[in-house]
Amino acid sequence: MALSNDLISEFVKVTNDEVEQKQETTVYGTIVMHGGKKYVQIDGSDLLTPIKFTVDAIPGDRVTVLIKDHSAIVNGSTSSPSARKAGLDAINDHINATFDESGKIVNSKINVVESNINSINSQISALDSNINTVRSNVTAIDSDLDLVKADVSAHDSEIGVLKSTVSAQGSTIVAMDSTIQSHSSSIDTQNSKINIINSVFTIENDTITGIKGINAEFANFQCANIDDATIKTLFAQSGVIQEVVTQESKVTGTLVGVTIQGDCIEGNTIKADKLVVLGDDGLYYKLNANAETVSSEQTDYNSLDGSIITAKSINAEKISVSDLVAFAATIGNFHILSNAIYSGSKSSIDNSTQGIYMGSDGQMSIGDGTNYLKYYKDADGNYKLDISADSLSFSGLNDIQDKIGRINVGTDNQNKPYIELSADDSEFKLRITNDKIEFIEGSSSPAWISDQKLYIEQAEIKEEFKFGNFAWVLHGSDTNKNMGLVWKEGN
Numbered sequence: 059m060a061l062s063n064d065l066i067s068e069f070v071k072v073t074n075d076e077v078e079q080k081q082e083t084t085v086y087g088t089i090v091m092h093g094g095k096k097y098v099q100i101d102g103s104d105l106l107t108p109i110k111f112t113v114d115a116i117p118g119d120r121v122t123v124l125i126k127d128h129s130a131i132v133n134g135s136t137s138s139p140s141a142r143k144a145g146l147d148a149i150n151d152h153i154n155a156t157f158d159e160s161g162k163i164v165n166s167k168i169n170v171v172e173s174n175i176n177s178i179n180s181q182i183s184a185l186d187s188n189i190n191t192v193r194s195n196v197t198a199i200d201s202d203l204d205l206v207k208a209d210v211s212a213h214d215s216e217i218g219v220l221k222s223t224v225s226a227q228g229s230t231i232v233a234m235d236s237t238i239q240s241h242s243s244s245i246d247t248q249n250s251k252i253n254i255i256n257s258v259f260t261i262e263n264d265t266i267t268g269i270k271g272i273n274a275e276f277a278n279f280q281c282a283n284i285d286d287a288t289i290k291t292l293f294a295q296s297g298v299i300q301e302v303v304t305q306e307s308k309v310t311g312t313l314v315g316v317t318i319q320g321d322c323i324e325g326n327t328i329k330a331d332k333l334v335v336l337g338d339d340g341l342y343y344k345l346n347a348n349a350e351t352v353s354s355e356q357t358d359y360n361s362l363d364g365s366i367i368t369a370k371s372i373n374a375e376k377i378s379v380s381d382l383v384a385f386a387a388t389i390g391n392f393h394i395l396s397n398a399i400y401s402g403s404k405s406s407i408d409n410s411t412q413g414i415y416m417g418s419d420g421q422m423s424i425g426d427g428t429n430y431l432k433y434y435k436d437a438d439g440n441y442k443l444d445i446s447a448d449s450l451s452f453s454g455l456n457d458i459q460d461k462i463g464r465i466n467v468g469t470d471n472q473n474k475p476y477i478e479l480s481a482d483d484s485e486f487k488l489r490i491t492n493d494k495i496e497f498i499e500g501s502s503s504p505a506w507i508s509d510q511k512l513y514i515e516q517a518e519i520k521e522e523f524k525f526g527n528f529a530w531v532l533h534g535s536d537t538n539k540n541m542g543l544v545w546k547e548g549n
Contacts, residue, residue: 083125089132091117098123098130104526114138247321407434 087098090106096115097106100123107123109130115121115138122134387394392401397418404413410427420441423432432444466478470491480487487498496506505514522531527546534540 084133085123085125086136087121087123089115089117089119089121098132100130407432 085100087100087107090097090099092106096109096111096117098109098121099106107130109123109132112131112133113121113135115132115135119135119137121132121136124131124133392399392414393405398405398416400415401413402411403409404411404415404423407415407417407421407423409415409423412426415421415423419435421434423430423434425431425446429447430444431447433441434444435441466480467476468478469475470489474491474493476489476491478487478489485500489496489498494506494508496503502515504516505512507513519530522529524530524546528543529546530541530543532539532541
């Protein structure tokens with residue numbers, strides 16, 4: 059089997075009996091900072107060499123480097139040459155003399171400052187005295203204000219008593235007004251009765267002298283002469299009763315053209331074209347109703363007509379309104395407030411009770427503390443949408459739903475939040491946290507990126523592996539592969 063040239067070269071080096079001589083070489087380079095550490099880039103090389111220092115140097119300085127025993131030692135700087143001891147001594151003497159002179163000047167200025175401070179302290183003491191005087195005046199004013207407040211409180215109490223008295227007088231006036239209205243109603247009733255009598259009978263000197271509408275021959279009569287025929291003629295001709303029927307001293311027929319006033323009308327049935335009711339507020343309310351169609355159809359004839367209806371309860375098959383205002387009301391377990399509508403006890407946007415909340419400012423919450431759809435305004439005034447559910451479905455968007463289903467959000471065993479991309483039929487996952495990008499296969503992590511580094515448990519390089527311009531490459535035939543380290547210019 060033929061041996062490669064590289065293998066033969068390495069064998070010659072190992073078997074060479076020549077004694078290697080230790081050599082020291084001084085080269086030039088530039089200080090470079092990388093990864094928080096100082097390196098030297100030797101002239102003619104793109105590599106960064108670890109170094110030791112015998113002199114101080116900063117990044118960018120040109121330095122001399124001693125190469126000895128496989129180590130690089132910076133022993134000089136052309137950017138910042140070392141000074142002679144005599145020169146340093148002279149500089150030190152000059153600094154000391156300058157410092158002594160400056161000290162005298164500083165002490166003089168300190169004395170002036172201390173004098174100014176004493177003057178300021180005196181002024182502050184005077185201001186303190188003035189402040190104490192002002193405080194005394196303020197205390198006196200506070201005392202006067204307390205007296206004024208006491209007087210105002212006393213007047214408020216008297217005004218409250220006057221208001222109570224006025225309210226009592228108002229109640230008395232209302233009661234007297236009600237009594238007057240009652241008497242007025244009674245007077246109207248008596249007047250109505252008198253009008254009825256005057257319309258039927260002829261009265262002269264407080265004596266009934268005749269009945270209107272009856273012939274003069276019947277003007278004078280005695281009660282003994284009144285029979286059924288006379289009564290029938292009386293009511294028929296007066297027009298009070300239509301189609302008079304008399305039988306066994308009883309008069310029947312239809313009462314027409316009569317005004318009845320009284321406190322109480324009793325009967326089994328009251329039939330009228332319209333019914334007008336006087337309310338306690340002094341307003342008249344008209345009730346129109348067709349007895350045959352009360353519940354079959356809502357019409358003007360079976361409706362309650364009024365601009366304001368006040369009642370504890372209204373039962374109806376249908377209520378039709380153009381504008382319904384109901385604050386502090388409950389409809390179907392929904393509470394209606396002036397600025398919100400909510401169900402059950404879910405009375406705020408942050409309430410975790412099961413239900414619905416809708417605010418007039420656009421905030422809305424549906425669900426409970428675990429599963430919810432919440433559109434709300436945060437502490438900074440920004441509107442946000444939160445969705446929490448066991449599953450999220452998009453009708454007609456199966457492709458999007460499938461892709462979203464492959465993205466998992468959670469926390470790891472160190473309570474760090476992560477986003478994870480995976481498929482249900484694969485053990486391979488990509489997990490991203492705030493400090494790591496991790497490749498997971500089953501229960502292990504074969505590779506991850508963190509701290510500006512790539513960590514790989516096992517790696518397989520197909521073609522070449524590069525370090526800067528150095529590269530480990532495969533060469534040789536398919537049956538005789540070799541690996542060598544080569545230098546590659548450029549990329």
